[in-house]
Amino acid sequence: MPSAPPSLRTIPITLTINGRRHDLDVAPWTSLLDLLREDLKLCGTKKGCDHGQCGACTVLVDGVRINSCLSLAVMRDGAEITTIEGLGTPERLHPMQRAFMEHDALQCGYCTPGQICSAVGLVSEGHAHSRAEIRELMSGNLCRCGAYTNIADAVEDILEQQQKAAAE
Amino acid sequence: MKRFDYLKAASIREAVSALAGDPKARMIAGGTNLVDLMKYDVEAPGLLVDINGLDLKRIEETETGYRIGALVTNSDLAYHPGVVRRFPLLASAILAGASPQLRNAATTGGNINQRTRCYYFYDPATRCNKRQPGSGCDAIGGVTRIHAILGASEACIATHPSDMCVALAALDAVVEVEGPEGRRDIAFLDYHRLPGDTPERDNTLRHGEIVTAIRLEGEAAARHHTYLKLRDRLSYAFALVSAAVDLKIENGKISRARVALGGVAHKPWRDLDAEGMLVGREPSAEATDAFAARLLAGAKGQGGNDFKITLAERVIRRALRQAAAGTPQIQHEKAIA
Ligand SMILES: Cc1cc2nc3c(=O)[nH]c(=O)nc-3n(C[C@H](O)[C@H](O)[C@H](O)COP(=O)(O)OP(=O)(O)OC[C@H]3O[C@@H](n4cnc5c(N)ncnc54)[C@H](O)[C@@H]3O)c2cc1C
Ligand code: SF4
Ligand code: FES
Numbered sequence: 001m002p003s004a005p006p007s008l009r010t011i012p013i014t015l016t017i018n019g020r021r022h023d024l025d026v027a028p029w030t031s032l033l034d035l036l037r038e039d040l041k042l043c044g045t046k047k048g049c050d051h052g053q054c055g056a057c058t059v060l061v062d063g064v065r066i067n068s069c070l071s072l073a074v075m076r077d078g079a080e081i082t083t084i085e086g087l088g089t090p091e092r093l094h095p096m097q098r099a100f101m102e103h104d105a106l107q108c109g110y111c112t113p114g115q116i117c118s119a120v121g122l123v124s125e126g127h128a129h130s131r132a133e134i135r136e137l138m139s140g141n142l143c144r145c146g147a148y149t150n151i152a153d154a155v156e157d158i159l160e161q162q163q164k165a166a167a168e
Numbered sequence: 169m170k171r172f173d174y175l176k177a178a179s180i181r182e183a184v185s186a187l188a189g190d191p192k193a194r195m196i197a198g199g200t201n202l203v204d205l206m207k208y209d210v211e212a213p214g215l216l217v218d219i220n221g222l223d224l225k226r227i228e229e230t231e232t233g234y235r236i237g238a239l240v241t242n243s244d245l246a247y248h249p250g251v252v253r254r255f256p257l258l259a260s261a262i263l264a265g266a267s268p269q270l271r272n273a274a275t276t277g278g279n280i281n282q283r284t285r286c287y288y289f290y291d292p293a294t295r296c297n298k299r300q301p302g303s304g305c306d307a308i309g310g311v312t313r314i315h316a317i318l319g320a321s322e323a324c325i326a327t328h329p330s331d332m333c334v335a336l337a338a339l340d341a342v343v344e345v346e347g348p349e350g351r352r353d354i355a356f357l358d359y360h361r362l363p364g365d366t367p368e369r370d371n372t373l374r375h376g377e378i379v380t381a382i383r384l385e386g387e388a389a390a391r392h393h394t395y396l397k398l399r400d401r402l403s404y405a406f407a408l409v410s411a412a413v414d415l416k417i418e419n420g421k422i423s424r425a426r427v428a429l430g431g432v433a434h435k436p437w438r439d440l441d442a443e444g445m446l447v448g449r450e451p452s453a454e455a456t457d458a459f460a461a462r463l464l465a466g467a468k469g470q471g472g473n474d475f476k477i478t479l480a481e482r483v484i485r486r487a488l489r490q491a492a493a494g495t496p497q498i499q500h501e502k503a504i505a
């Protein structure tokens with residue numbers, strides 16, 4: 001049927017989002033970002049550019065950080081997704097969330113959920129061993145308020161804590 | 169984004185027949201380029217063939233090197249211990265590109281098939297022969313900062329944006345493809361093409377074919393290599409000019425030189441004759457200058473990118489010096505030795 005117009009058929013998929021299973025019917029052109037924000041009302045994940053250029057939409061898919069704006073939700077059938085809402089809560093902050101607060105690593109806060117998800121991904125990847133590497137491996141997250149120095153401080157703090165814990 | 173039908177391919181055969189049977193079908197891997205282009209309606213596939221379920225995610229050690237499945241992510245490839253040890257140039261070039269998040273999603277097959285970043289190609293309100301064959305090229309005479317200085321045509325002056333591909337060109341990789349007529353190998357240098365009068369074709373992949381793997385073969389420099397990339401900001405930006413260098417030095421003399429340039433042409437740029445000029449010589453300033461002059465002999469600016477000719481000359485010189493000294497550029501260190 002090459003010449004038939006595309007159908008409006010939705011595709012059934014299953015995603016585990018922040019530990020909860022969701023059986024969903026999605027239009028194939030829905031980005032993972034739009035699914036999270038528009039359909040599931042998980043508005044912590046931000047849309048900055050919608051083109052892979054800013055990192056505001058960063059989430060963890062099977063533990064790995066990606067830009068949710070450039071992924072179609074259907075491509076992630078079966079995956080485990082963690083958004084900022086799943087990392088911690090105001091009562092039980094994730095250590096990276098606490099570090100961002102302690103280091104004053106934000107101003108307007110718009111880039112922050114993406115920065116924090118990205119930083120959590122960076123730590124688990126295990127490739128950052130110096131300040132220069134932190135800066136480079138956080139370069140996929142732009143901050144228009146320019147909180148970069150404090151963001152790097154927060155990430156460095158967590159990495160150092162982790163190294164200390166590993167040494168003990 | 170335009171509506172489309174979606175097929176999750178269960179086998180290579182199924183993917184190939186879906187693609188071969190429908191000229192408006194496109195395959196999607198990581199999605200980091202295709203979804204972007206679909207949002208601008210630059211790409212509007214009638215059928216999207218999702219290849220992520222295919223068994224193409226492995227890096228296998230072969231007798232002579234590695235076979236990298238088309239779905240291996242850019243991150244997994246860049247940090248693979250064997251690749252880092254034997255083909256450090258490739259690992260370095262990948263880490264110079266995009267961002268960690270993008271590299272985590274981007275695949276080997278998607279990277280080599282990514283499309284140009286020409287501003288006009290991205291803007292359907294302008295004329296572009298690559299997007300719409302025969303419509304004209306608004307880049308010529310327009311804003312050309314990122315455009316080609318080598319191998320351009322009257323029809324198109326776009327560049328290939330990949331960093332990974334520049335290293336693969338220097339390393340003489342091989343592309344494995346599978347299509348309606350079976351499997352074949354394409355030498356990496358023959359994979360991408362110059363625009364000529366058919367700029368709509370980025371490469372030599374035939375209708376219905378998919379890339380299944382990339383092979384790295386033979387010996388590559390463990391010390392005498394570098395990937396040097398210059399760009400408008402220090403990270404997360406495409407190359408203005410880059411160079412991938414792989415040298416073999418024996419008794420103080422160059423016995424093999426492979427140099428590919430990025431950001432300057434419709435494909436990673438290599439000139440085997442020019443490389444021959446370096447063989448048998450000490451890696452001196454004179455040898456390097458002569459080589460750079462020869463490599464850039466045909467360079468032509470478009471106005472906004474005239475600076476790239478001088479920049480390319482300097483990148484070649486610096487990169488050859490780094491490779492000869494065995495001090496490759498480290499991508500998180502922003503000072504250039
Ligand atoms: C903001 C931004 C910055 C970037 N910066 C850089 C940079 O500095 N350097 C750099 O090198 N890259 C950069 N990139 C590009 C990135 O590397 C590519 O988008 C990525 O490699 C594409 O891989 P993918 O798997 O996501 O491809 P997809 O988007 O899935 O596909 C891209 C194309 O390849 C085709 N394709 C996919 N798989 C195959 C296959 N197996 N066989 C045949 N065709 C196939 C698709 O049909 C499509 O046409 C950047 C991208 C963005 C968005
Ligand atoms: S340079 Fe090539 S891609 Fe850019 S507008 Fe001209 S034809 Fe299109
Ligand atoms: S919204 Fe996804 S990178 Fe900007």
Ligand code: FES
Pocket residue numbers: 105106107108109110111112142143144145146147
């Ligand atoms: S805190 Fe405002 S954009 Fe980063």
